[in-house]
Amino acid sequence: MYIPVILGTARQGRQSEKAAQFMLQKAQEAGLESEIIDVRDYRLEATDNTEISQPAQRLAEKARHADGFIIVSPEYNHGYPGELKMLLDMLFSQYAHKPVGICGVSSGAWGGTRMVEQLRQVCLAFHMIPTGEAVHFPRVQELFDEAGLLKGRSQHGQAKRLLEELIWYARTLKAAREIPG
Amino acid sequence: MYIPVILGTARQGRQSEKAAQFMLQKAQEAGLESEIIDVRDYRLEATDNTEISQPAQRLAEKARHADGFIIVSPEYNHGYPGELKMLLDMLFSQYAHKPVGICGVSSGAWGGTRMVEQLRQVCLAFHMIPTGEAVHFPRVQELFDEAGLLKGRSQHGQAKRLLEELIWYARTLKAAREIPG
Amino acid sequence: MYIPVILGTARQGRQSEKAAQFMLQKAQEAGLESEIIDVRDYRLEATDNTEISQPAQRLAEKARHADGFIIVSPEYNHGYPGELKMLLDMLFSQYAHKPVGICGVSSGAWGGTRMVEQLRQVCLAFHMIPTGEAVHFPRVQELFDEAGLLKGRSQHGQAKRLLEELIWYARTLKAAREIPG
Amino acid sequence: MYIPVILGTARQGRQSEKAAQFMLQKAQEAGLESEIIDVRDYRLEATDNTEISQPAQRLAEKARHADGFIIVSPEYNHGYPGELKMLLDMLFSQYAHKPVGICGVSSGAWGGTRMVEQLRQVCLAFHMIPTGEAVHFPRVQELFDEAGLLKGRSQHGQAKRLLEELIWYARTLKAAREIPG
Numbered sequence: 001m002y003i004p005v006i007l008g009t010a011r012q013g014r015q016s017e018k019a020a021q022f023m024l025q026k027a028q029e030a031g032l033e034s035e036i037i038d039v040r041d042y043r044l045e046a047t048d049n050t051e052i053s054q055p056a057q058r059l060a061e062k063a064r065h066a067d068g069f070i071i072v073s074p075e076y077n078h079g080y081p082g083e084l085k086m087l088l089d090m091l092f093s094q095y096a097h098k099p100v101g102i103c104g105v106s107s108g109a110w111g112g113t114r115m116v117e118q119l120r121q122v123c124l125a126f127h128m129i130p131t132g133e134a135v136h137f138p139r140v141q142e143l144f145d146e147a148g149l150l151k152g153r154s155q156h157g158q159a160k161r162l163l164e165e166l167i168w169y170a171r172t173l174k175a176a177r178e179i180p181g
Numbered sequence: 182m183y184i185p186v187i188l189g190t191a192r193q194g195r196q197s198e199k200a201a202q203f204m205l206q207k208a209q210e211a212g213l214e215s216e217i218i219d220v221r222d223y224r225l226e227a228t229d230n231t232e233i234s235q236p237a238q239r240l241a242e243k244a245r246h247a248d249g250f251i252i253v254s255p256e257y258n259h260g261y262p263g264e265l266k267m268l269l270d271m272l273f274s275q276y277a278h279k280p281v282g283i284c285g286v287s288s289g290a291w292g293g294t295r296m297v298e299q300l301r302q303v304c305l306a307f308h309m310i311p312t313g314e315a316v317h318f319p320r321v322q323e324l325f326d327e328a329g330l331l332k333g334r335s336q337h338g339q340a341k342r343l344l345e346e347l348i349w350y351a352r353t354l355k356a357a358r359e360i361p362g
Numbered sequence: 363m364y365i366p367v368i369l370g371t372a373r374q375g376r377q378s379e380k381a382a383q384f385m386l387q388k389a390q391e392a393g394l395e396s397e398i399i400d401v402r403d404y405r406l407e408a409t410d411n412t413e414i415s416q417p418a419q420r421l422a423e424k425a426r427h428a429d430g431f432i433i434v435s436p437e438y439n440h441g442y443p444g445e446l447k448m449l450l451d452m453l454f455s456q457y458a459h460k461p462v463g464i465c466g467v468s469s470g471a472w473g474g475t476r477m478v479e480q481l482r483q484v485c486l487a488f489h490m491i492p493t494g495e496a497v498h499f500p501r502v503q504e505l506f507d508e509a510g511l512l513k514g515r516s517q518h519g520q521a522k523r524l525l526e527e528l529i530w531y532a533r534t535l536k537a538a539r540e541i542p543g
Numbered sequence: 544m545y546i547p548v549i550l551g552t553a554r555q556g557r558q559s560e561k562a563a564q565f566m567l568q569k570a571q572e573a574g575l576e577s578e579i580i581d582v583r584d585y586r587l588e589a590t591d592n593t594e595i596s597q598p599a600q601r602l603a604e605k606a607r608h609a610d611g612f613i614i615v616s617p618e619y620n621h622g623y624p625g626e627l628k629m630l631l632d633m634l635f636s637q638y639a640h641k642p643v644g645i646c647g648v649s650s651g652a653w654g655g656t657r658m659v660e661q662l663r664q665v666c667l668a669f670h671m672i673p674t675g676e677a678v679h680f681p682r683v684q685e686l687f688d689e690a691g692l693l694k695g696r697s698q699h700g701q702a703k704r705l706l707e708e709l710i711w712y713a714r715t716l717k718a719a720r721e722i723p724g
Binding site for chain 3 (some may be wrong): 192193226228259260262264266268269270288307
């Protein structure tokens with residue numbers, strides 16, 4: 001199964017890239033085909049949902065084949081990054097009835113919980129299935145060592161639970177989407 | 182399949198009861214076994230999640246057998262009614278991986294949209310699957326005739342789409358929950 | 363100025379009471395007249411906003427004189443307790459243009475952040491002014507010693523900032539509400 | 544007093560521009576100095592909150608002098624447009640303790656209510672004061688005539704109430720911000 005990791009910020013010096021790499025590795029260890037979909041590679045000047053732009057066509061190709069999604073994103077002022085929203089808003093039908101696991105990153109103590117809640121509402125509008133499980137990376141600037149290895153412990157268990165739920169949904173719904181009628 | 186309709190307000194003169202009856206009828210017409218779970222019948226004085234109270238035991242019995250849920254609730258001050266939240270908070274594990282369709286009721290023009298958004302976040306915390314579709318009953322006091330029949334038109338299509346999505350999820354996930362491993 | 367502390371849960375064994383006592387003491391040290399408004403003392407069987415019930419009349423009397431509010435509440439399944447919502451929904455006009463500082467309590471790591479976000483939306487529907495500052499009590503069961511004294515450190519600074527903002531708003535808006543025209 | 548109207552979408556064929564022009568006219572009729580701040584004029588490739596970019600400097604200049612804000616924005620998939628979030632995230636301190644009135648635009652029936660709720664949470668993170676009142680432009684493609692004149696009626700009353708609340712806050716808080724200590 002193919003479940004890519006969407007990295008939700010294009011900001012200079014972004015810390016979330018380390019968290020995305022961590023989730024990518026966990027996804028691959030769980031047997032998934034995965035890769036990072038970096039918002040930096042899907043830039044638009046304005047929201048466009050016509051699916052005719054070149055970035056939208058590239059994204060649609062990936063989303064169509066995806067059996068689910070992982071999103072790793074920082075929280076900016078209790079919400080999601082604008083560039084992540086512009087990326088997600090490019091498409092619609094390709095998301096439907098696919099599970100999504102959302103991972104929050106923050107420089108403060110709360111691990112992006114508020115961004116996760118807002119993004120869940122957006123994902124439900126796309127008819128996606130947000131997992132009940134989530135992974136949180138609070139105080140991200142202290143959470144990885146110089147080699148980019150996670151120093152925190154709780155994220156390992158959180159990632160395991162998120163991936164189990166995500167894979168269960170992905171497998172179940174993939175089969176159901178393929179059954180006619 | 183058994184998908185009950187939870188009526189989310191116990192308020193005197195509640196208008197949402199008509200909307201709940203409408204959804205019950207639509208559910209039964211779609212071939213579902215259903216009934217109304219009335220918050221008036223599951224009252225607690227305070228939030229209790231120990232599942233030892235008599236209302237919690239009765240609710241757990243129903244929730245355990247449910248293949249999904251429909252919730253019909255008014256919006257009070259942009260949120261959900263307290264009595265609905267106390268009912269939902271009685272249980273936890275019985276909800277997991279079951280779909281829920283949320284129907285919003287309002288005396289104003291916006292059909293309970295804001296309550297639906299808040300309640301979706303709560304349902305995700307229970308590991309439920311809120312459907313992307315929703316049914317909205319704006320200006321509810323003008324929406325039904327004296328016999329309780331719906332005068333509005335758009336709710337028929339909304340209910341059809343919600344039930345199709347709900348039943349697809351319920352069937353798919355029921356099968357998957359029953360498969361060992 | 364009179365700024366009471368609303369304690370938002372009536373649950374058996376509630377831990378939030380310690381957090382409410384902490385905030386009460388901080389409010390009094392800041393020179394405020396305060397007291398705890400305990401949801402246990404304002405119980406209704408169902409949402410009622412007619413303001414004719416005996417609890418609503420007692421609450422209205424206090425709310426009318428209040429220059430602002432502090433709410434201390436646990437997060438239950440990413441939302442607010444039902445009994446807190448029923449208390450708040452009793453009134454409407456008495457809240458308008460008064461500031462409210464919301465303090466979140468949780469047994470887990472995230473300090474009730476998600477409850478705070480939902481409750482802010484409700485308070486805005488009442489035309490209240492939620493402060494930008496908040497106080498969070500994560501892992502509350504480990505946060506106070508046997509005598510009920512706070513062992514955590516960050517809550518002192520958070521409470522100071524919340525009270526400064528709350529008092530600034532309360533003073534400013536009290537004066538403006540009293541000026542005719 | 545200077546209260547600009549932020550137009551929150553840069554999308555081709557955006558309908559919200561008509562709603563923003565309507566709010567601009569209402570603001571000027573109410574005696575305010577105003578203008579439209581168009582997200583198209585403040586584009587960044589990625590979220591940046593260093594305030595050193597040229598767009599951020601221009602925006603900061605306006606925001607510093609503003610006594611409040613009006614935001615007119617469509618709802619995209621239950622959330623706010625990415626370009627609006629990137630604009631808002633450029634700044635922080637310039638927003639504090641200033642009121643903001645949020646106006647929702649939608650092609651469907653619900654008038655952007657869900658976007659308003661999410662954006663209110665972001666504005667509170669900036670320590671702004673979202674007004675309790677809001678203006679909603681549902682089915683916007685049918686709501687204005689060919690000359691761009693509003694055909695709807697309820698928006699006039701909504702705009703009047705929003706502006707009254709906004710101006711009351713702006714005047715009150717401007718005075719308070721200028722008083723030392």
